[in-house]
Amino acid sequence: MGALSDIRVLDLTQVLAGPYCTMVLADMGADVVKIERPGGDLIRSNPPFVEEPDQEAYGGYFQSVNRGKRSIELNLGDAEDREDFLRLVETADVVVENYRAGTMERFDLGYETLAERNPSIIYSAIRGFGDPRTGETHRQGQPSFDLIAQALGGVMEITGQPDGPPTKVGPGIGDLFTATLNCIGILGALHHRERTGEGQFVDTALYDSMISMTERAIYQQSYDGEPPTRLGNAHPTLFPYDAFEVDDGYVVIAAFGSNHWTALCEAIGREDLAEEYPTADSRLANREVLRGELADWMIERASNDVVELLEGSVPVAPVQTTADIFDDSHVHTRNMLYEVEQPGADRPVQIAGAPIKMSETTPEPRGRAPLLNEHEAEVFDELADDEAATADD
Template sequence: MGALSDLRVLDLTQVLAGPYCTMLLADMGADVVKVERPGGDLIRSSPPHLENPDAEPYGGYFQSVNRGKRSIELDLSGAADRETFLDLVETADVVVENYRAGTMESFDLGYETLRARNPELIYASIRGFGDPRTGETDRQGNPAFDIIAQALGGVMEITGAADGPPMKVGPGIGDLFTGTLNCIGILGAIHHRERTGEGQFVDTAMYDSMISMTERAIYLQSYEGEPPSRRGNSHPTLFPYNAFAVADGYVVVAAFGTNHWRALCAAIDRPDLAEAYPQPADRVANRESLRAVVADWMADRTIDEVLDRLEGEVPVAPVHDTEDIFADEHVHRREMLYDVDQPGTDETVEIAGSAIKMTETNPQPRGRAPLLDEHRAELLAELAAQEEALDE
């Protein structure tokens, strides 16, 4: 039994931000019913595939963020399917959608309509620029994807080499962080409903979320009066806090605290530097010359040699690729890789596990992602059984 095993979530989302949000809820035990438009989620056919895309009902993209859900295919523009959806709404605690603003209203299935059917419903939206109910702007209705949110929210301007172009962050944080915040909002709304019986509308915008994520850039602008820009792997107010090239790769060091700075200086046989630059401000002011000293010490040593000298005393780590992650015993002990079946093949694949850990109701993926419309029969049977029970 999961922490949310008493909740039903109707998931009308697609692609990444919304499915990631509802995946978090599913991992915590919620019954997530993926209500898919005719043809299904846009990313069902997206690669990678194990063998033959024509034989596999979905690829790794869909598998990763839709595990543990149930699927029903509904055409909300049709009267019968619209009524089936409204019947499901009566059984639901939460509805999540990530359409453009106004799309659900075009089906006469907006928040107000659903709330009239289920007054305690929590309705959550994920959009590029938010919903008019929580603050109307002229951008609402515009399409948005991860790179749009990263660009507008200031992420790209502070990412990349100092002499290079703006660069997006590798993971789709415009989607993933927005989905995570939406999940937090839903849980907050559930807690409020527990106390008051009152449902509500929860709105999380990708642009807003990126501004929240770039909080450092926001306060630097306010305090210093000018926009911060790219600094590569360094930090604007801390040193050492950087990546260093070694003989067989890269390591990162975060020894900005005075205790860690002293330990680093002792490890590289330069205790004089600890005495000469005892204060954080001294080290930041002289970062270029000090970085050169540390980089020179690192250059001819291997990752293992650096870790043997520093690890345990100085915050240090190798820069991993995914092969390193798969080989790391820590990752397996933390159950951060999960095996799930890949339909259309006889094989299993590994997907990222849940970073939320609990001692009593530990979240975990609850099976592979669903086939399109896989659970229609059982969901309709559940609705029929409920209707019969109400009649009795």
């Protein structure tokens, strides 16, 4: 049993933010029923593929964030399908959607309508700019994706090299962080419902979430009165906290604490630097000189040699590729690579595992992503049984 094995989620989401949120709930044991529009989630056909795209049910993008869910196909514009959806709402705990604001209302399936059928329902929305119910703005209704959120939220302005352009963070953090916060909101709403019986509306916006994620930039603007900008891999208030080039790649060092700074200087045979720059303020004020000293020492050595010398006494790590991650025994011991069937391919594939670990109900991926409408008969047979049981009561 998972921690959420008694929770049913109706998942109306697509692409990344919404599916990632409901994936986390599924990993924790929730029964997530993915309700797909005719033709399915538009990301089903997105690469990469193991074989030819026309031989596989979906690509890696869909597989990664839809594992462990059940799929049914409904057209919410059709009266019968709409009524089937409302029947499902009556037995559900949570509804999650990531359409533009107003989309569900056009089907007369907004929060208020669903709450009439099930007053305890938790209705959770993930949007680019939030929902009018929680604060109406001129941006609502505009399309938004991760790139838009990173640009507006200040992430790109503080990411990249000082002499380079604003840079998007590699992973889709606008989607993923928003999804994670939305999941937390859902769990909070479930706890509130357990105490009071009340359902509620949960709203998480990509733009809002990126402002939350750039928390350091926000307080810097307030305290200094100047907008922070790009520092490469450095930190504005800590040193050394940076990436250094070595003979065969890069390593990162986070030795800003005096204990770690002293250990670093001793390890590289530069005790004089620890004596001359004993405080965090002195190191920060002389960061360019000190960075040069460290860089000169690093460039002549291989990453493994640097890591072996410093590991255990100084926070240090190589900058790894995904190939390095696949070779790391730590990753395998922590079950962070999960093997699933890939329909249409002649071999299984690996996707990222569940990072939340619990002593009694550890989350885990619960099988591959579903085929489109794979579980229609199963879901509606269960619904009929539930309705029959309710009628008997």
